[in-house]
Amino acid sequence: MARVTIDGHTIDVPEGTTIVEAARKIGGDIVPPTMCYYSTLKTSGGYCRTCLVKVTKGSDKDPRPMPKLVVGCRQTVMDGMEVQNITSPEVLEAREGVVEFLLLNHPLDCPVCDQAGECDLQDLSYAHGDEGTRTEFRRRTFPMKSIGDKIKLHMNRCIMCYRCVKVAEQLCPERVHGVLNRGWDAEISTYIEKAIDSEWSGNMIDVCPVGALTDKTFRFKSRVWFTKPLDAHRNCDVCCGKVAIWVSGDAVLRVTGRKGVYHEIENTEDGKPGWICNTCRFEKKNLSDWVIEGPRHIDRHSVISQNHYEQLKQLKQDLSRQKQIGEKAHNN
Amino acid sequence: MGRQLLLDNLDKPGINTLSGYQQTGGYESLKKALQMKPEDIVTEVQKSGLRGRGGAGFPTGMKWSFLAKPPGEPRYLICNADESEPGTFKDRYLMQHKPHILVEGMIISSFALGANTSYIYIRGEMMYVYHILQKAIDEAYAAGYLGKNILGSGFDLDLHVHCGAGAYICGEETALIESLEGKRGNPRIKPPFPAVKGLWGCPTVVNNVETIAAVVPIIRITGEEYAKIGVGKSTGTKLISASGHINKPGVYEIELGVPVEEFIYSEQYCGGIRNGKKLKAVVAGGSSVPVLPAELILKTANGEARLMTYESLADGGFATGTMLGSGGFIVMDEDTSIVKNVWNFSRFYHHESCGQCSPCREGTGWMYKILSRLLDGKGETKDIDLLWDIQRKIEGKTICPFGDAAAWPVAASIRHFRNEFEQYISKGKSDVKHYYRINNLQES
Numbered sequence: 001m002a003r004v005t006i007d008g009h010t011i012d013v014p015e016g017t018t019i020v021e022a023a024r025k026i027g028g029d030i031v032p033p034t035m036c037y038y039s040t041l042k043t044s045g046g047y048c049r050t051c052l053v054k055v056t057k058g059s060d061k062d063p064r065p066m067p068k069l070v071v072g073c074r075q076t077v078m079d080g081m082e083v084q085n086i087t088s089p090e091v092l093e094a095r096e097g098v099v100e101f102l103l104l105n106h107p108l109d110c111p112v113c114d115q116a117g118e119c120d121l122q123d124l125s126y127a128h129g130d131e132g133t134r135t136e137f138r139r140r141t142f143p144m145k146s147i148g149d150k151i152k153l154h155m156n157r158c159i160m161c162y163r164c165v166k167v168a169e170q171l172c173p174e175r176v177h178g179v180l181n182r183g184w185d186a187e188i189s190t191y192i193e194k195a196i197d198s199e200w201s202g203n204m205i206d207v208c209p210v211g212a213l214t215d216k217t218f219r220f221k222s223r224v225w226f227t228k229p230l231d232a233h234r235n236c237d238v239c240c241g242k243v244a245i246w247v248s249g250d251a252v253l254r255v256t257g258r259k260g261v262y263h264e265i266e267n268t269e270d271g272k273p274g275w276i277c278n279t280c281r282f283e284k285k286n287l288s289d290w291v292i293e294g295p296r297h298i299d300r301h302s303v304i305s306q307n308h309y310e311q312l313k314q315l316k317q318d319l320s321r322q323k324q325i326g327e328k329a330h331n332n
Numbered sequence: 333m334g335r336q337l338l339l340d341n342l343d344k345p346g347i348n349t350l351s352g353y354q355q356t357g358g359y360e361s362l363k364k365a366l367q368m369k370p371e372d373i374v375t376e377v378q379k380s381g382l383r384g385r386g387g388a389g390f391p392t393g394m395k396w397s398f399l400a401k402p403p404g405e406p407r408y409l410i411c412n413a414d415e416s417e418p419g420t421f422k423d424r425y426l427m428q429h430k431p432h433i434l435v436e437g438m439i440i441s442s443f444a445l446g447a448n449t450s451y452i453y454i455r456g457e458m459m460y461v462y463h464i465l466q467k468a469i470d471e472a473y474a475a476g477y478l479g480k481n482i483l484g485s486g487f488d489l490d491l492h493v494h495c496g497a498g499a500y501i502c503g504e505e506t507a508l509i510e511s512l513e514g515k516r517g518n519p520r521i522k523p524p525f526p527a528v529k530g531l532w533g534c535p536t537v538v539n540n541v542e543t544i545a546a547v548v549p550i551i552r553i554t555g556e557e558y559a560k561i562g563v564g565k566s567t568g569t570k571l572i573s574a575s576g577h578i579n580k581p582g583v584y585e586i587e588l589g590v591p592v593e594e595f596i597y598s599e600q601y602c603g604g605i606r607n608g609k610k611l612k613a614v615v616a617g618g619s620s621v622p623v624l625p626a627e628l629i630l631k632t633a634n635g636e637a638r639l640m641t642y643e644s645l646a647d648g649g650f651a652t653g654t655m656l657g658s659g660g661f662i663v664m665d666e667d668t669s670i671v672k673n674v675w676n677f678s679r680f681y682h683h684e685s686c687g688q689c690s691p692c693r694e695g696t697g698w699m700y701k702i703l704s705r706l707l708d709g710k711g712e713t714k715d716i717d718l719l720w721d722i723q724r725k726i727e728g729k730t731i732c733p734f735g736d737a738a739a740w741p742v743a744a745s746i747r748h749f750r751n752e753f754e755q756y757i758s759k760g761k762s763d764v765k766h767y768y769r770i771n772n773l774q775e776s
């Protein structure tokens with residue numbers, strides 16, 4: 001076991017645990033935000049740099065601080081390590097920088113984006129971003145694309161987190177999805193726009209932290225906070241069949257995996273991630289397709305967790321904020 | 333001129349062929365090395381004090397001693413010949429004129445490290461050098477220096493040259509390894525380091541061309557002799573690619589410790605500033621290292637003469653010092669615009685970022701756009717502070733040192749030449765169109 005202290009909270013975790021995983025065991029505000037890390041996707045993390053933290057003491061054996069900020073999602077803990085996240089002004093400043101970089105070319109089209117309300121980038125920029133923008137240049141744009149007949153790729157919104165690439169690598173047997181071009185011009189693509197016809201490709205939508213990959217069967221149907229999430233299941237030959245359905249009246253507008261507090265698909269009883277198949281996700285849009293278990297608690301700090309079940313006032317504030325951002329984007 | 337250990341005999345006809353190289357004592361070091369124990373070669377390199385010539389200056393012997401040796405697992409040696417740092421052209425020069433010294437160095441180093449398959453990863457644009465190297469390797473195979481049971485020693489080695497596709501980032505060692513494996517050239521997140529998990533997941537050493545070539549004279553004259561050359565921890569000789577406004581641009585082999593002033597003005601080396609102009613600034617170690625104004629490159633902040641050593645050039649930290657880096661020595665005369673210079677560098681980094689981490693992907697492009705606007709006469713005073721802030725938010729926050737390399741030139745230009753930025757802003761005249769035209773560049 002290794003004993004690690006994060007922002008003054010101490011916890012014992014197995015050797016090899018990352019700082020982020022240790023922080024998640026503690027929970028609350030001291031958990032570094034993560035945009036590219038996804039605990040159940042191998043080799044994810046390290047790209048976005050939002051989880052940068054400061055190691056003020058390396059370990060009991062070697063107490064020297066680490067010279068640079070490190071990414072909490074990749075750096076493993078050592079016994080006696082001391083970490084600063086929100087208690088370090090240096091970390092907060094670096095993170096503000098990262099938010100600014102992530103938004104630099106982001107279209108800020110939240111008013112017309114299906115992800116708005118459950119978007120990690122919105123949450124991140126509310127929590128760690130600056131009020132205004134210092135960007136004065138035209139934003140980078142890409143043509144819209146389709147990844148197969150059910151998934152829309154809105155590359156302008158992509159933050160290059162590589163999560164969908166890891167899904168393609170690890171869930172879809174034949175990999176036809178990756179990154180083309182370099183740097184500023186890098187983009188997600190299916191090679192030669194070849195459709196992915198894997199039963200699992202829809203999970204890319206669930207792992208995408210922003211509105212870059214969206215469900216074509218749900219596009220523009222409703223704002224997410226106007227739909228009611230319910231836990232539901234069906235007998236499925238392909239996947240676990242355990243989903244969240246998002247209903248409005250009698251209509252099932254959308255089917256997703258069941259996302260937990262860090263917006264990751266939760267594990268099912270067998271301890272494996274509850275990825276769902278494309279049939280469950282895209283084809284089963286009747287209430288009668290599903291056995292409903294009950295309302296799903298959305299455990300996140302975004303607009304939908306503070307939705308009409310809880311604090312309408314907050315929602316209004318957030319909306320007017322979104323509108324402002326949208327207007328700002330428009331004026332740019 | 334000091335001792336020439338790498339560039340000696342360049343005037344001998346046929347030095348680029350096996351027989352010409354052998355006539356000057358070529359492959360004698362190999363024969364000597366094969367009589368030694370591999371670990372004794374590593375010790376010899378440690379004694380020599382040789383430091384990596386690719387830019388970081390990490391002690392080579394120490395790097396070799398870190399190589400993991402799990403039983404039953406192959407180990408690899410890779411020579412980094414991706415040389416793409418603006419201002420650096422020494423590796424190309426050496427490989428072009430004396431390919432066999434690299435081949436010999438590769439065989440000795442592979443023997444020392446226990447690698448039976450080794451690679452030279454060469455920059456895509458240097459196709460002609462690729463052919464020169466391939467020819468040298470073919471000759472070495474025919475002479476029994478490569479292949480099975482080399483010179484009866486029982487040591488087997490296959491040496492491959494692999495051509496990159498022309499990406500600067502593939503010079504970063506883990507991006508190079510990814511590229512060599514046939515993947516996208518994205519740097520890996522470390523740890524694990526290549527010494528533990530490198531090529532194909534096996535322990536790997538990556539060394540610069542010049543580093544590996546230097547092993548040949550080290551074995552010939554012994555590590556101890558080699559360490560006598562130079563000053564302090566900067567031992568041996570170093571190739572310097574000198575370019576810019578000097579009378580005699582070219583590749584020079586210097587004994588580390590030559591005063592910078594002598595290197596710029598002496599007839600043996602750069603021969604002074606051309607057209608009798610005054611020295612304005614120097615980028616001493618390739619585009620990534622901080623630019624220094626004349627007074628700081630010739631003398632340290634303490635008023636001591638600055639020497640061409642790792643330590644002396646770094647004296648004063650980044651506030652008043654710089655780095656030896658890869659030895660790409662770019663000299664600028666009094667007519668040079670620092671703003672244009674840094675704009676050009678930032679254009680390069682914007683173009684070459686692999687795009688994995690957000691600060692580098694977005695920050696390099698942002699800095700380039702701000703500098704372009706400045707050059708276009710539309711800059712504002714706040715842009716200088718903005719540039720400063722952006723580079724600060726990139727530095728030290730990325731996966732690989734590319735982010736730092738992109739940040740430092742901007743930081744140093746502002747640090748030492750802020751007034752020039754201000755002049756550009758107050759002048760309000762556009763130079764960018766003109767600059768694009770004369771350099772035949774596409775506006776982007």
Ligand SMILES: Cc1cc2nc3c(=O)[nH]c(=O)nc-3n(C[C@H](O)[C@H](O)[C@H](O)COP(=O)(O)O)c2cc1C
Nearest residue numbers: 384385386412414415416503504505539540543733
């Ligand atoms: C962006 C980037 C580009 C690099 N390009 C080169 C290169 O072209 N050649 C080189 O030898 N090292 C290059 N390096 C350094 C290598 O990562 C590595 O440190 C070096 O090859 C180690 O060899 P050495 O110890 O012999 O210097 C580069 C590093 C970075 C971060």
Ligand code: SF4
Nearest residue numbers: 158159161162164208
């Ligand atoms: S499309 Fe979404 S999941 Fe894929 S890299 Fe972009 S932001 Fe990440």
Ligand code: SF4
Nearest residue numbers: 686688689692730732
């Ligand atoms: S610093 Fe730049 S070049 Fe290096 S991994 Fe990050 S994006 Fe790629």
Ligand code: FES
Nearest residue numbers: 046048049051073
């Ligand atoms: S979450 Fe750690 S770098 Fe992206």
